[in-house]
Amino acid sequence: MLFARLVLLAQALIWGGLGLLYWIRPYEMANLSGMLLMEPSSVSDARVFYGGHQFALALFLLFALRRSQLVRPALILVILIQLTLSLSRLLIAWNEGGMGADSQLFGVIYRGVISLLAIGALYWLERQARPQTTVPTEPEKPREADFDGL
Template sequence: MLFARIVLLIQIAALVLLGLAYFIRPEEMASFSGALLMSAAAVTEVRAFYGGLQLGLAAFLAMALLRLDLLRPALTLLVLLYSALAVARIGGLWLDGGAQQTFNLYALLLELVSAGLAWWALRGIQRGN
């Protein structure tokens, strides 16, 4: 149970930091991946999707720390989300020629590690540890 809570705390911290960064400085954050935001609508989309979604996910994870009945669903959500991101990123790297995409390779590593840690924490809860 302690490991699961530590995983959630790390995820909350990362999601809050990234969510705020994408909400406050969307152009700079998008440029790390090579994306250019060419209109006000694009900037708003990044603020909402990359900023708001990450902040909302962090809020749910924080609720799961306070309510133990949400701990398993929160970890399950993290496993599914990070696994889906990793699979989609692998597909994108394959389709778009990913050998030189340093940003996406690091993002893939982060997604795989995050999914693995959440899965490990979930397995620990299911075994009663």
């Protein structure tokens, strides 16, 4: 359970940090991926979607850290989001002929690593939760010595 919580904490810190950075410095953060925020509405959208969305996800992961029944769903959330983003980025790179910026490559690597860690943590939790099955044995047959005192 500790490993799963560490994976969730790492992801919560990343999402929380990125969310705050998009709120505080939307122009600089958008420029990292080659986007230009030209209108006040685009700045607002960057703050709300990129900042608020990631910050809300971080808050959920932090909440899940305190509730053991939410650790598995939180790991599944991390896996689905990060794998979807990674596969989307790779599909776009394949379709367009490569990745445009180093930050995109590092993002794909990070998302792949955190996804694998979350999958490993989820797999470990599932193995720990399974009841240990034992093969039932036949009951012992009574022996004559068991009836000597009767």
